[in-house]
Amino acid sequence: MTIPSAPHRPAWAGRNYTLLTAAAMVTGLGNAGALIAAAFAVLDAGGDSGDVGLVAAARTVPLVAFLLIGGAVADRLPRHRVMVAANTLNCLSQAAFAALVLSGEARLWQMAVLSALGGTGQAFFSPAAEGMLLSSVDGKQAGRAFALFRMGMNGAQIGGAALGGALIAAFGPGWVLAVDAAAFALAGSLRAFLHVRPVARSNGGGMLRDLREGWQEVAGRAWLWGIVVQFSVVNAVVAAAESVYGPLVAEEHLGGARPWGLALAAFGVGTVLGGLLMTRWKPRRLLLVGTVCVFPFALPSAALAVPLPAPALCAVMFVGGVSIEVFGVSWMTALHQEIPEDKLSRVAAYDWFGSVSMVPLATALAGPAESAFGRTAALWGCSALILLLTLAVLAVPEVRQLRRRTGAPVAGSVTDLPDQADGPEPVSRR
Structure with a gap:
C-alpha cells in the first residue's frame, strides 16, 4: 500500500514567501481594527475630531520623516532583522496604548507620542518588507505571487475592520489595541524564521551614499x-x-x-x-x-x-x-x-x-x-x-x-534560501 505524500507548496511559494504572507495577514487583521480603535479611544478620552486628526498626524509625520532612512537601513542590514525590530517597537507602543486606554487615564499627548512611535516603526518596516517580498519569488510566477499576497492583505484588512468595529462596540477600543499588539508579536515571531543570505553590495560609503544610490535608481x-x-x-x-x-x-x-x-x-x-x-x-x-x-x-x-x-x-x-x-x-x-x-x-x-x-x-x-x-x-x-x-x-x-520578461527568473529571489518545496534556486538578473 502506497502512503500518499504530504502536499507541497507550489515551487514559487517558497518558505520566505509563505511566512511573509502569513505574517502580513496577521498584522493586516490587527491594524485595520486598531486604526478605528485609536480614533474611538481619543473620542472616549474627551477629544474631538481635531484631536483625532492630531493623533493621526502624529503617526504620519515620523512615517514620512524616517522612510528614506528606513530604506537605506533595510538595504544595509538583513531585512528580516529590520522587520522584526520594527514589529517589536510597534508591539510595545500598541501595548502601552492599550494599557493607557484600559486604565481610563489616557491623555491626548500620550496617545500622540505612542502613535508617533508606531509611525516610526512603520517607516523602517515598510521598505524592508517590500524589499523582502520582492526578493522572495522568482520571475516567472512573480505576478501570481504578488496578486495572492495582496489578496490576503486586502481580505485581512476587510475582515479586520469589520471585526474591530464589532469588538469596539462589545468591549471598547482598549482591547482592540491589545489584540493589535499581540498581532505584531505573532507576526514578528513568524518573520524571525525567514531565511536570508547577505546581499552582495559594494563596500564603503555611508548612509548618504546609500540614499544617493537609491535616488539614482529612481531618477534614472x-x-x-x-x-x-x-x-x-x-x-x-x-x-x-x-x-x-x-x-x-x-x-x-x-x-x-x-x-x-x-x-x-x-x-x-x-x-x-x-x-x-x-x-x-x-x-x-x-x-x-x-x-x-x-x-x-x-x-x-x-x-x-x-x-x-x-x-x-x-x-x-x-x-x-x-x-x-x-x-x-x-x-x-x-x-x-x-x-x-x-x-x-x-x-x-x-x-x-x-x-x-x-x-x-x-x-x-x-x-x-x-x-x-x-x-x-x-x-x-x-x-x-x-x-x-x-x-x-x-x-x-x-x-x-x-x-514582462518571460525568460529565466530574475534576481528577485536571490536571498530566499530554498527548502524542500522551493525547487532549484533562481538565476540572478544582475
Missing part, C-alpha cells in the same frame, strides 16, 4: 519616477475625498455612515477580486495596462460630486477597487523585474515616500478648498487631477513599452 528610470510623482498626488486627493468629503456627502445625501461604510466595503471586495483576476492574467505590457487601470480610480470622487445614490456609489467603488489592484500587482511585478536586488528597499522607500508625503497636506487643505470652491468643485478637481496625471504618465514612452 522615467517610468519609475513618473509613477511615483503621479501617485504622490493621486493618493493625496483620494485620501482627501474619502476621509473628508465622503463622510460629509454620505451624511447629507446618502443616509449617514452605513451607506458610506458599505461603499468602502465594496471597494475592499473589488481589491480582492482584482487580485484574483491577476492570479490568472499576465499582461505583456505591465505598466501600460496598469496605468490605464488607474483611470477608473477617478470615478469615486466624481460619484461623490454628483452625488450618485448609494447603490451606484458602491458599484463605482467596486470597479475602482478592481482596477487599482490590477495596477498594484503590475507595479510590484515591474519593480521586481527591473530593480537590482540590493537596492530594492531604497527604491521602495522612495516609492512609499511619494505615496504618503502629500496625504497630510491634502487632508489639511480639503476644508479650505471646500470653502473656497465648494465641495462639488473640489471633488471634480480631485477626479480631474487623477485623469490628467494618468494621461501624463501614459505619455512616457517607457511606461508604454516596458514588457
Whole structure:
C-alpha cells in the first residue's frame, strides 16, 4: 500500500514567501481594527475630531520623516532583522496604548507620542518588507505571487475592520489595541524564521551614499519616477475625498455612515477580486495596462460630486477597487523585474515616500478648498487631477513599452534560501 505524500507548496511559494504572507495577514487583521480603535479611544478620552486628526498626524509625520532612512537601513542590514525590530517597537507602543486606554487615564499627548512611535516603526518596516517580498519569488510566477499576497492583505484588512468595529462596540477600543499588539508579536515571531543570505553590495560609503544610490535608481528610470510623482498626488486627493468629503456627502445625501461604510466595503471586495483576476492574467505590457487601470480610480470622487445614490456609489467603488489592484500587482511585478536586488528597499522607500508625503497636506487643505470652491468643485478637481496625471504618465514612452520578461527568473529571489518545496534556486538578473 502506497502512503500518499504530504502536499507541497507550489515551487514559487517558497518558505520566505509563505511566512511573509502569513505574517502580513496577521498584522493586516490587527491594524485595520486598531486604526478605528485609536480614533474611538481619543473620542472616549474627551477629544474631538481635531484631536483625532492630531493623533493621526502624529503617526504620519515620523512615517514620512524616517522612510528614506528606513530604506537605506533595510538595504544595509538583513531585512528580516529590520522587520522584526520594527514589529517589536510597534508591539510595545500598541501595548502601552492599550494599557493607557484600559486604565481610563489616557491623555491626548500620550496617545500622540505612542502613535508617533508606531509611525516610526512603520517607516523602517515598510521598505524592508517590500524589499523582502520582492526578493522572495522568482520571475516567472512573480505576478501570481504578488496578486495572492495582496489578496490576503486586502481580505485581512476587510475582515479586520469589520471585526474591530464589532469588538469596539462589545468591549471598547482598549482591547482592540491589545489584540493589535499581540498581532505584531505573532507576526514578528513568524518573520524571525525567514531565511536570508547577505546581499552582495559594494563596500564603503555611508548612509548618504546609500540614499544617493537609491535616488539614482529612481531618477534614472522615467517610468519609475513618473509613477511615483503621479501617485504622490493621486493618493493625496483620494485620501482627501474619502476621509473628508465622503463622510460629509454620505451624511447629507446618502443616509449617514452605513451607506458610506458599505461603499468602502465594496471597494475592499473589488481589491480582492482584482487580485484574483491577476492570479490568472499576465499582461505583456505591465505598466501600460496598469496605468490605464488607474483611470477608473477617478470615478469615486466624481460619484461623490454628483452625488450618485448609494447603490451606484458602491458599484463605482467596486470597479475602482478592481482596477487599482490590477495596477498594484503590475507595479510590484515591474519593480521586481527591473530593480537590482540590493537596492530594492531604497527604491521602495522612495516609492512609499511619494505615496504618503502629500496625504497630510491634502487632508489639511480639503476644508479650505471646500470653502473656497465648494465641495462639488473640489471633488471634480480631485477626479480631474487623477485623469490628467494618468494621461501624463501614459505619455512616457517607457511606461508604454516596458514588457514582462518571460525568460529565466530574475534576481528577485536571490536571498530566499530554498527548502524542500522551493525547487532549484533562481538565476540572478544582475
